[in-house]
Amino acid sequence: MEITVRAAAQGRRVPEIAVLTVRVSRESANQQQAASAAHTLMRQLSDQVRQIQADRPEIVDRLVVSPVGTRSWRPWNKEGKQLPMQHESSGRVQIALTDFDLVARLTQEWSGVDGLNLSAPHWELTEQSQRELETEVTTEAVKLCRRRAQVMATASGFDQVTPLQVADTGLLERPQAEAAPAPMMARAGAASAADEGFDLSPREIQVRIQVEARFRAD
Template sequence: MPTEFTVRGSHTAFQSPERGTVMATLGFEGPALKPVYNRVVSDLDAVKKSIQVLHNPEHGPVTWWATKHIRTWANRPWNQDGKQLPLVHHASISLEVKFQDFTKLTDWVGRHVTETAGFSLDGVVWALTENNRQDLEKAVRTRAVQDAARRAQEYADALDLGQVRPVAVADAGMLTMGISPMDGGGSAPYMRMAGMAKDSAGASELELSPEDIEVSAQVDARFVAE
């Protein structure tokens, strides 16, 4: 009667990011809606112009960008004594700018953080290009299957049962009836908030450090040894 082995294989790889997408917001508030709205529109126009001179879908440094609609709202804040204050109007718009040159990314963000009053950096998403992401995922899954085969063979060798052969391979969790696949990895872009650092002269400067992309995979496999 054959002996059956059920094992889980895994593998993780790291690769330097190839794209960085800036997530930013332009926003103002004030006692009247019109000047607040007009200030956002004016600053947005200046930011758009700074993006357009860098935009080239194939060669960068900006390969893609987008903005959302301007949001407006109002609220009546309360002071520390529990008194409701006059109405405050708000206007804001979110934008995303994808860079392939990280030096240009840092320069562009630093310029608007210091020169554009309503500009705020929400974060940067570091990622791979689609083709390289798929290639890396394929390589990681292959190594995870190889890891499962190695584990099964080690069990068989410990029992002196000879060579094992595969009878089933699945995403992690799918070999157990009624269980859905586990999240076995993929390209998970890393988001890191911008930080401020001090240079040797004591001045503040923007520090944006791209983090390696982690891609991992897990597989379940069943082997038998005669």
């Protein structure tokens, strides 16, 4: 007899990296003024984060500085009249840090600067920790499948089960006429603090993995 089962496991870890994303934005009716103001502010911000990287490279997981770009449009007033052209120049800086005290200080500092728009921190694990967590959760999901299959086999009068196939949900081979369900993907992430203001408490990283397995009962 063959037994097909599905099981899911979940794991959590305290984050190790906080990612801060800052958008520089300056707007003006004069395109050159908007661009000049944005480039000045962007240069100040870039110099600051690069100095952090130079002084304490061990706490900077990554640093990305995007170029300044400009968009233009003609707004409308409440009476439906088209107003003069407006221009906005903007750029973006993203820095990932392992020092959460510094994250708190930078958040407080940048939140008070005109022209800087700071997103709530995004929490991550290091690549090694992420792999370790996914390995642990996958292992547990497979073990759960085997235990579930063994329970079914015992209830059906069989002594043991032998694995035939193990796969992510939706990838297990099925008879051609049987439709496979939509796969459940492994996911990892942390809840955003954007809807709660700037909550700087590290948010646990969660990984949930679901697998399917087929066993032969003997």
